[in-house]
Amino acid sequence: MSPTNKGRNIQSKKGKGFHPSTEGRLGAAAFASAIATALRNDFGEDRSAVKTIAGLTLANERAVKNWFNGINGPSGEFLILLCRHSDTVLETFLMLAGHGxxxxxxxxxxxxxxxxxxxxxxxxxxxxxxx
The missing domain is CATH 1.20.5 (Single alpha-helices involved in coiled-coils or other helix-helix interfaces)
Structure with missing residues (x-):
């Protein structure tokens, strides 16, 4: 026999939720596009550029292609490695972070x-x- 539901709240009470401000927030698409532009400016747009960056960062070539196409942006570790090897990516990152x-x-x-x-x-x- 299962216990009764008497005195239990099955659903949380309705109330004001916590929604952080999105003012001044950069979206994922804008971030990916900015990094893609920086990569193309520094490394060019040919296939060898993808291979070069994949070699420098040890990232998967498919992921690097996505960075170049602005589909996704690099995550933390890869972004740091890109900043080490590309002044343009570093400068773009600093500008996006509000540290021009x-x-x-x-x-x-x-x-x-x-x-x-x-x-x-x-x-x-x-x-x-x-x-």
């Missing part, structure tokens, strides 16, 4: 590095001319 100022800081650091390399080359050239 960090893109400027990164570019400033890149320019500083290039200037230091140029100064070393100029120093080497000057040293060769002195001989």
């Amino acid at each position: 100022e960090l893109v400027k800081v990164k570019k400033f650091g890149d320019v500083k590095t290039k200037l230091n390399e140029m100064l070393l080359l100029l120093g080497d050239l000057e040293h060769l001319n002195d001989k």
